[in-house]
Amino acid sequence: MGQFGLCFKYNLQNLKFSEESMVSSLGRLVLSIWLFVVLIVTSSYTASLSSILTVQQLSSPIQGIDSLILTNERIGFQVGSFAENYMMEELNIPRSRLMALGSPQEYAKKLRAGIVAAIVDERPYIDLLLADNCGFQVVGEEFTKSSWGFVSISLHTWLFQFILMTILLI
Numbered sequence: 001m002g003q004f005g006l007c008f009k010y011n012l013q014n015l016k017f018s019e020e021s022m023v024s025s026l027g028r029l030v031l032s033i034w035l036f037v038v039l040i041v042t043s044s045y046t047a048s049l050s051s052i053l054t055v056q057q058l059s060s061p062i063q064g065i066d067s068l069i070l071t072n073e074r075i076g077f078q079v080g081s082f083a084e085n086y087m088m089e090e091l092n093i094p095r096s097r098l099m100a101l102g103s104p105q106e107y108a109k110k111l112r113a114g115i116v117a118a119i120v121d122e123r124p125y126i127d128l129l130l131a132d133n134c135g136f137q138v139v140g141e142e143f144t145k146s147s148w149g150f151v152s153i154s155l156h157t158w159l160f161q162f163i164l165m166t167i168l169l170i
Helices: 002-019 025-058 065-070 083-090 104-113 123-132 158-169
Strands: 075-078 098-101
Touching: 075 083, 075 104, 083 098, 098 104, 104 123
Parallel strands: 075 098
Antiparallel strands: none
């Protein structure tokens, strides 16, 4: 509000100063419209500049799982999660770079301290972390482990089973 008030006050002062030398009402109207346009442009410039500076602060050197693999930073995962074996066996990340963490609160603590650069975990746990800590963000695309699927056996029609098997084989 301080920036907006300052811009508005400056434009009103200019309008008052300029009105002394104005003779016609049409001139005053054109000057008022022009100063209002200047107010809008000034406000827009200030908003754009602050947005650009904020976005630069929010950017992360980690752009996804591929850039995370290329770094030597430590990676956190939940104790007992499949993520440990997945990262070691399929992504070829050495065990020395992985750190087992017990809870979303521990995730936040280790991320803030800089002990781990990122957390790789199942989406519900990451959503829980983000719900309590607004300083973190999800970067990159979500990746999934191949050959996973959920089958419901509540419907026993042959067509339903055929469709499920076809989906799982894709």
